[in-house]
Amino acid sequence: MFAVIGRGLYADLDPERFGNVGVAAFTLFQLLTLDDWFYIYRDAVDKDGDAWHIFFYLVVYIVMEYFIFLNLFVAVLVDNFQLTLEEANRQKKKKLNMDNSEDEDDIRAWQNRIEESVSSTDSEEEKKKRKTIDYYYNDEQYKADEREILDQYFQLLCAYEYNLHNMHNQHKTINMIIDLCLDTQDDVI
Secondary structure, eight states: OHHHHHHHHHTTTOHHHHSSHHHHHHHHHHHHTTOSHHHHHHHHHHHOTTOTTHHHHHHHHHIIIIIIIHHHHHHHHHHHHHHHHHHHHHHHHHHHHHHHHHHHHHHHHHHHHHHHHHHSOOOHHHHHHOOOHHHHSOTTTSOHHHHHHHHHHHHHHHHHHHHHHHHHHHHHHHHHHHHHHHHHHHHHO
16 A cells, blocks of 8 residues: 555656555565665655655654554464464373373272282182281281381381382473473574
C-alpha cells in the first residue's frame, strides 16, 4: 500500500527510489531497516522545496512498519518458537514418564517375586538349605536385649538399602532434569 502511494506521489520527484512499484517496494524495505531515510528526505527536498510532506510519509511508514508490523512479525516468530519449545518439553516429559514407569514396573515385578518366594511352601529339604538370620544369630548365642538390638540393626539396614535405592532413583531423575535444561538452553542459544 505504501509502495503504491509512494510511487504515485514521488515517482516524478525521485524516480531512482519511487520510479515503479517494485523499486518503491524495495525502497520501503530499505526503510524498514531505518537505513537512508534521511537521504531520501534530503534528495526529495533538494529537488523540490515544496516536497516537505515526504517527511510525514516517511515518518508514518516507519512508525507503522517498524514499530507495529515488525513487532507483530517478531511476536509471531517468538510465539512459534515458544510453541516449539513447549512441544519439545512435552516430548521429553513423556519420555521421562515412560522411563519412570519402566522403573516402577521393575520394582513391582521384584516385589511380586519376593512375595511369591516368601508365600510359597518350601519343602523340608529347601528349608534346611536356606540359611536365615536365626541360623547365624540364634537365641542361644545372644541374650534377649542383644537379640533386640540385632533385630533393630537389621531393620535399619533394610531401611538404609531401601532409601539408598530411592536416592539413586532421585539422582537419576535430577540428572535427567539437568540434561533437559541444558538441552533446552542449547536449543535456545
